[in-house]
Amino acid sequence: MLTKQESILEFDFSRQAVLPDRLTRKTHSPYLPAVEQILGIYRDQVGRTRRELHTLVQRTMQELEDCSSVRMSAFCKLLDDASEFDQDRSGAAATLRRRVFTLAAAYHPLVHAPDHLFASSEAEVKQKIADQLGRSWPDIEAELFADVIEFHRLKTPPDASIDAAALLSRYNVAQTQTALYSAVELTVLAGRDFKTILRYAKLARLMHTISRQGNGYTLRFNGPASIVRETRRYGVAMARFLPGLLAADDWRMRAIVIGPLRRRFALQLSSRDGLRSEVAPSDFDSELEETFHRRWLESDTGDWQIARESTVLHSGQNVFMPDFTFRHPDHGEMLLEIIGFWTPEYLREKAQRLAQFSDHGRILLAVAEHADEAIPDLGLPRAVYKTKLLPKAVMGLLAAAHEASPNPSQTENSNEPG
Template sequence: MLTAALRVYTWDRPTSSISSDRLEDAALPSLERALTVYRSMPGRSRGHVRNAARLALEGLRPDRVEPVVKLLEDAASYEWPTPRGWAERRVRVFEAAASRHPLLEEGAANAVLAETVGLVAPSHEEAVADLYADFPEFHVLRDFPRGYTADALRADYDLAQAQALLYSATHVTVEAQEDFKHILRYARLARLLHRLERAGDGYRFTLDGPNSILRRTRAYGVEFARFLAALVRTRDWRLTAEIELRKGWRPFIYRLSSDDGLGAGRAAAPVFDSSLEETFARRFGEERDGWRLLREAAVLETGRSLLVPDFVFRHEDGTEVLLEIVGYWTPEYLDEKFRKLRGVRAPNLIVAVPKALALRAGTLPAAVVPFARRLRVTDVLPKLEAFRGGGAS
């Protein structure tokens, strides 16, 4: 990710709106030249490579150069010596030089280096690089990914700028129509608190942190940025954030959506969590006997936590039934899953479990469908039809 000092944005005070920077197609040739620099300079020092990249980016708008170089640096691999002993090595050189001060004769400095640390370099620049080899500026470029393209660099830049703007976010909401389970998982991984409410055919997630309850704060900006990096892999979402550029300023409104293409080139979130779910969905099809199959299209409250059922079935007569598949997982996973399911208060819920767990599942407030190696469509359909008649067993 970029630092806050490297973010580039535009804002409009009359509308209180703000936008992160996006690179145009015209920037691609400059990006390609900078990539060529990194690909062609293994064995050179970091400082030398960075300066060459800056020259290659001269056609780019000046405020964009350093953010691009930072992203190139993140992709590059450097090698450097272990830090142990390097400071002491320099101290010995300086002490020896101080005892002979002033070093006016030609070759006097090289003699000190050779005598104290055995350093022999053909030029002053190389001597400095060897003496300070543990400094980042003198680390040596080892490798750069050959498959990293200008389009990929542009996509990384656009996402990184969006993330950097969220460093100043005090409040974030996400409205989504799909991938609810992934969004909840990403929010938890980013250590964000989340509140949930219905919004049309989807849900609205309000994200913040523990201290937000007490006061307006930008303390969770990095967490919002990490969450965004995962969110862009999902589908059909809209994000709105309040951005406080300076303390005391009126917040600007920042809007993003899945249509902005920030997930370009990134692997989409997996549609299914297991082959068990994938096989069942494929065999059922999108629609069967008046039932339409939807993937993770509902969120249930289970006491103090949330549960996203694997499937939602919607009949053409308006009946809606939820299906949660409990697979073959660890005992800890099963304990947590059953704890959540016991807290569900959804009248139209089917829980599919391996036959070995059927007795345990019998205590759940749901219709239970045992299965052997795979869940059969013919076992689920009667349960669905029973809900149309007003109940299930």
């Protein structure tokens, strides 16, 4: 993502709207060939430092009439993010610097042209140091500041699948993300892609409430006071969520953003606005859930079949979608909600939501040990785990639930299987 320094936002005080910078083929047609050129720079200049690459990009883009230095910096950041650079993770550069500077100190001060006052020639001293270290000076110089980000050398350029149009699209999405850095509230009206949108929201660790709205759903994302005071932190989570939202269909979004003079401005988008994002689909909200699902499939779990977020529960206009659904040909359906690492405020909201839905379906809880005390006794079977949730623990819950209710009815008709 871009930083605040690379953000270009227009705040319309009359409409109380925030308008992120956006480049279109129709209005900004000269950008397409220019972006093709800067992609070529990265692909043709493997081994160059980040600083050298940025200089070449800026020289190319300054030919565009309306390309500000901030836009140039934004494109450099996007190109860097799409590339891989060599980094000195071993501390070799710092060790080399100490060695070189220690050797050079004996000849201080160094001058380009020696005279009767200063006899140490920079070129001669560099050669002496190179001889002592058994390396050429260009080789030493290339490694001397390899731990400084500006001097990281390009190892792998952007993938060939990224063309000029794709990079322009990434720019537009990234600028829209920067508007969300100062967001305190975000509402999404979702249609047929509701489950996909919710999954990406969970991946971004957004606190949310869901309600039914006609044939669709309203998802509201807004943190409690303690989080809203840290607007930037929660706004970044909203920004991380945006690419997933843009990859879905049939939605409208409205965010409230804090702008100049602490005024509130609205950012409005929909799936019809032309912004798109390529996001790899993710079936799980966390590594813990993914590992549990894999272990379940590898274990002997009898005839219990597992499905990811396939059941939606309704209570009036409120909605709840547990993490897993278990189905058995004889014992019916059970639902599992996993409660892991979250803030105290989120855990309180989660407890309230579970209490509201405790009579719907047959819900089981898997609660992280550190969060166990925050979830009161709701009359729901629970397993407490430390770092890993094992199928054996959930099988114990399923067996206990079956013994308590040997002839369970199927989940209510108000539930919607996915």
